[in-house]
């Protein structure tokens with residue numbers, strides 16, 4: 008066995024051979040060296056197990072392709088681009104919203120130069136980081152004042168901590184929701200120090216339930232958008248207007264966690280139940296919180312709009328400092344919100360909005376084109392068909408609503424669809440797909456510019472049809 012071990016190339020020889028490798032040009036040297044070491048550990052293990060037939064197989068030239076692939080894989084950045092072929096537009100696991108080009112441009116500019124982040128150019132004095140988006144948010148929602156924090160969970164925490172620490176907040180039992188990723192209203196409430204006062208039954212809550220709960224310890228009435236689920240049948244929620252009338256009659260602020268911040272009216276495509284932020288503000292709700300990266304299509308952020316006096320109190324809370332939004336996010340948010348000033352532009356330029364609004368006919372054409380190309384590439388390796396199906400908005404918006412789409416179904420002749428799905432995740436640019444009835448399902452709705460070719464190439468390589476027929 009010694010002759011095998013002695014045949015293993017030295018680490019430095021391998022490093023020399025990888026010197027000219029373009030894919031490793033930017034990789035930290037220490038990581039490359041460590042990866043080569045780990046590769047050689049693997050080779051030693053193979054020798055011990057008798058898997059290496061001849062010492063000649065350990066010559067540098069023979070090992071080079073493998074070690075190269077191993078090292079490139081080992082040292083690449085951990086946060087990577089993936090292709091989303093799932094049809095879930097706001098996919099929390101895949102980074103929710105893709106930014107509009109205008110927002111990306113704003114981020115780049117804020118990132119590579121100094122800015123007036125907290126500097127008032129009119130006075131030359133210290134300024135506030137919130138002013139850059141406040142006017143836009145007020146314009147777009149009709150609110151008196153606005154501010155932004157790290158995310159919507161932080162926004163809810165800040166609102167409760169500011170308005171209700173040590174006192175009671177009345178919430179309907181039907182709205183004590185858990186949102187994916189462990190955001191639970193009762194738990195957030197506990198963290199904030201506010202005391203949850205549940206009212207009503209799971210399916211029905213009446214104004215009188217709220218009335219009976221109001222007492223000397225009451226600090227606020229809260230309404231929570233149930234986001235990722237819907238109750239059907241014998242159900243009743245009290246509309247925001249009635250809660251506002253009740254709250255204000257008792258001198259109590261009414262707050263609403265809107266979840267998926269919505270600045271756009273989607274009723275034209277039948278997505279009507281989701282209230283826009285403007286509607287909630289118009290109903291008289293004192294503070295509204297929502298996410299920046301769900302339906303709104305911007306960066307991760309928690310947007311708070313409402314009455315000036317309340318927002319002023321939020322800003323003064325020390326917690327705000329810990330939850331504060333960073334400059335890159337702020338730049339992306341301003342870039343996104345500016346597009347909303349012209350709704351047609353928002354529809355065309357904000358990827359999340361544009362993808363929700365995509366019409367089935369366009370999707371059918373795209374699916375048909377992709378299917379044709381896949382058939383050419385795959386031949387007998389798979390059966391490829393186009394079928395009507397549904398996409399999802401995701402991010403807890405419009406949970407019960409299907410977006411009609413057309414998908415490409417790839418039924419592999421030899422492999423299980425699950426195995427194909429797994430291999431697609433192992434590619435340089437991983438492709439995330441759905442699997443249904445043992446077919447790989449590709450929804451064009453969430454494919455970005457250039458992704459179609461990428462998917463085609465990915466499927467072809469996984470199903471062993473590497474060589475292009477063009």
Ligand SMILES: *Cc1c(COP(=O)(O)O)cnc(C)c1O
Pocket residue numbers: 158159160161186190231232233234235264265266267297298299308309402403
């Ligand atoms: C998504 C959601 C949240 C959490 O928002 P993040 O921006 O993910 O922190 C809170 N409340 C509701 C109702 C939601 O839908």
